[in-house]
Amino acid sequence: MRHTLPIAPQFYVTAPQPCPYLEGRTERKLFTALQGETAASLNDSLSAQGFRRSQNVLYRPSCADCSACLSARINVADFTPSKSQKRTLKKNADLTRRATSPWATEDQYDLFRRYLDSRHADGGMADMDVFEFAAMVEETPIRSRVIEYTDKTTNTLTGVCLTDVLSDGVSMVYSFYTPDQPQNSLGNYIILDHIDIARAADLPYVYLGYWVPGSPKMGYKAKFSGLEVYMGGAWHKMKDPADFNPDRHPLNTDPIAEQVANIALPDLSSKRR
Template sequence: MNTQTTPSPQFYLTAPATCPYLPGELERKVFTHLVGPRAAEMNDLLTQGGFRRSQNIAYRPACETCRACVSVRILTEHFLPTRSMRRVLSANSDIVSSIHTTEPSTEQFALFRRYLDSRHHDGGMSDMSALDYAVMVEDTHVNTRVIEYRLRVPGSGIDSSKRGELLAVALSDVMSDGLSMVYSFFNPEMERRSLGTFMILDHITRTRNLGLPHVYLGYWVNGSQKMGYKTRYQPQEHLTPRGWEIYEPPQDDAAETP
């Protein structure tokens, strides 16, 4: 009789640090390593339980006095784009997307640096090098993909060998119940295109085409303006102490008609 037990993940707690989202708050995180043959299975379970992945680490907030961070997932089957989202889709009809394995490129890194220098020059990732970027993309033991968004080359048709300008990139995990958007970045000079919105809408379409129910957006932070966009994609569920529950946005947030 085989009495050998399956190793269980070990969880650790970080020391308190300044919260990057809410002034005057301290953050702590609980984390574990996603390695080995069960990494993909563990990533599914932990993501469904409110964790996020960064390289081979799964983490979630464990703050002592604050519960503002809330896990969010879009219900793809019932999602309907709003009028402004349809305008975003129309404005980006000249973009083609392609999915790739986790192989970083110098072209991706150049766009990544432009994005950081413009949008997050004082953030925790601001000093990332080409090697750091390569590790962020490659260091995964789960089913991760890189999705590139490029301008369509006029007259190229379905010829994928003709590559237009790279406008945006998403690093996403393919899970048993949907896609989890790990990190994304885009050309910061093309604000009118709303490329961040476009990538989320594309993930909703991709997930629906796979017959899967959820797009995981990470954490919505109540009170943080830069996280407010995540509640625009309805219907969605938030992870509460009672489990995943439908989020009912305030009337002001729900004012735009589909």
């Protein structure tokens, strides 16, 4: 007998864990599997509702008394580089970009390890081995690319970004770069280059992941003009970052059943015929 997956995605909630962004808080995620021939449609739809992809899972924060994490994207049409961002582009003019299939290499992993050891030695990915790294890059059920940045002078791999191609933009799933050039602001440069990638492909948005007011780790995202954040079921233009309050409140987050009920799903039935 042939068994098929249920048409409607099933949503689950993770157990509470320490929050990696705001000290003294716990995080919880709402997630669903991303698989099969409907994966691209589901990813497009849920990404536009604040979800992010990690391998074959889509997730969104669902903390019991905190709603600080806001999905962020850049509206390419509204973006204008600042003076410092123009300097960042000039500093990295010797980098060349190459887009490849989602395939992990030893050079990528070596750079990834150097990046983690320098920037996130105590983070959740600190113990990731080469096989887990390969899974992160290669286990994707949708259209993904690895964007590599190489120094033309030394021919060395300098930066990498795992990037998903959505119907309305590009989503920066995870990026890493050499920690030896802090003066070049490579993280910001990779975002700036993805704005160019989206513009050249006539895609309106660059999805950045989550911006967390009150978290120094996330402050750089608020410096990009054209930034939008997803809150209250809609995207809003970022005005003043100080307007966003990360304080706890027991009514900040809707019950799980209400969250799931308010998720707009694509018509997946036609994809299974």
